[in-house]
Amino acid sequence: MTATLQQVPLPLREQAAVRDGWLSRRVAELLPGFMDEAGIDLWVVVGREYHEDPVLPSLLPATWLSARRRTVLLLHRTATGVAPAAVARYPVGDFASVWHPADDDPAHTPEAAQWAAVRRTVDRARPTRIGIDVSATFAHADGLSHTDHEQLLAALGPWADRVVPAEALAVRWLETRLPEEIAALHGMNALVHRTVDEAFSRSVITPGTTTAADVAWWVRQRFHDLGVDPWFQPTVDVQRRGLPGPTEDAVVQRGDLLHCDVGLRTLGLTTDTQRNAYVLADGETAAPAGLVAAHAVGNRMQDLVTAAMQPGRTGDEVLAAARAGAAAEGIDGDVYSHPVGVHGHGAGPAIGMWDAQDGVPGAGSARLHADTTWALELCVRVPVPEWDGQVVRMALEQGVALTAEGVDYLDGRQTGLITVPG
Incomplete structure (x- = not known):
């Protein structure tokens, strides 16, 4: 099965x-x-x-x-x-x-x-x-x-x-999942990851021509063609050297940092995923080291949150522990993770919200339980030397299962930027 x-x-x-x-x-x-x-x-x-x-x-x-x-x-x-x-x-x-x-x-x-x-x-x-x-x-x-x-x-x-x-x-x-449901969510997250890999490739993106909205709509159409439904409109945004903040209103260019937020629904369950890619500039064979390092900081922030995710703790306790760990390591970031299962923003404890980093009234006091699935959602802000110290917002979101054995990344997490040939 x-x-x-x-x-x-x-x-x-x-x-x-x-x-x-x-x-x-x-x-x-x-x-x-x-x-x-x-x-x-x-x-x-x-x-x-x-x-x-x-x-x-x-x-x-x-x-x-x-x-x-x-x-x-x-x-x-x-x-x-x-x-x-x-x-x-x-x-x-x-x-x-x-x-x-x-x-x-x-x-x-x-x-x-x-x-x-x-x-x-x-x-x-x-x-x-x-x-x-x-x-x-x-x-x-x-x-x-x-x-x-x-x-x-x-x-x-x-x-x-x-x-x-x-x-x-x-x-x-x-909030509670059977082992078979967690197995299905592994497969669903794998499908999302494959779709994002294809979206962030030259088969979809032509630098100088393709817009961020084109990529987002490609993802939605791809879900439709695969026989699954989105539970929200996919989004793709661009960060660029010299450009203030992420924007969804841009033509993709060489040297851009791309970010997507996508979620699908099938088998009565949902996913919620954010991934990041870099479009190689002329003469580049890899993303700038500063961007690679920024993504690694995001992975470290994930480690801090998952280490704090223990059954019996409240969402606010997990949030406080993760933020304390980040502060001790000099990481500037926010945590806004949530259950995901029957609903995309699922029932259960809130581990922060983007506008509530000191705790979430009500939902933050709910306790975590084993056999639940989550969208491990967060961001970090990191200056990039190759972009003249410009601060990049690296946002990550990854499905995880919390069981008695600990936290398991559903189909694995992104540990490096996807690279799109220029």
Whole structure:
């Protein structure tokens, strides 16, 4: 299975089989522990078509591309595991249907009948704590709409006083990866790296003619042709001797430092990657030593962050440790790393933000867990002697997996500039 998953992208039908297998395993093997950690014995996830809870797609079978009308999923922690149930008009994969039209009161509207079915199911489950997706910190865990919230509480009746936020449960569910998912992310990152290598080559770039936007759109088209989706518009920017700051509005010239930011989605997972390249000037066979050194400083900053990434630490603690290490070594840089998995900017601790280098209120206090995947995102600022001391912003972003064994770079990290022949 691992070898196959590292050969992404897979045909759609194979993707569906893989994703549904993962979902069954996740519900059976991961969810009971997460519910116990959160102290929740019934998790209610509600979404309506075109207004889905961010958690909902991670629970739906692969052939469901969205909710249908109102979809209500109930996950009941029993003595032997988790019993998934659906209160919906259609079967929902492994979720047993608990809404039977024959049980409906003829006087009820379809909407009222659906909520009555929810109530009957809750009556049978007799939960102690009912988790719902409301959160002031994580948007991923705040997917219960105002209308559905009101109607759910009304339907629950005397059970409504047992409702609690499911923030911790939703985050643990979204952030945690099976080993097979991590294997797939290795393959997905390899695909990104191959695509960037091709984008930063003479097969795509003609110095003096090709624009940074041309390269960015080439990446997006390439993803489309490969059968994967971007989750944001790829970007490419240029830094040049004598040019103030990075710009995306430039024709690529010899002697330019190029940087990209790209991310793809397939198999219900995402990547987030930034890489750097140098276009050789006339007579050059390698990038200037100052630029090579600047990239090495970026790699050192990565080392400082990954050394601090330990399960049990908060995002703010990791940030503080990495920045203290950088200061001790005279490195000028910022750290703004984040989980990546079901969502590109995923659920879980924030390790800095570009505009919050002293800690991130709320998300920065969340703790790291093993079996999670991350975008190790940061930048360093380094003066380049060959550019008359001009400060270059070297930005790097690399997928990593955090396990009990430590941090593993997904398909390896970039340790030197890609060179584009002039």
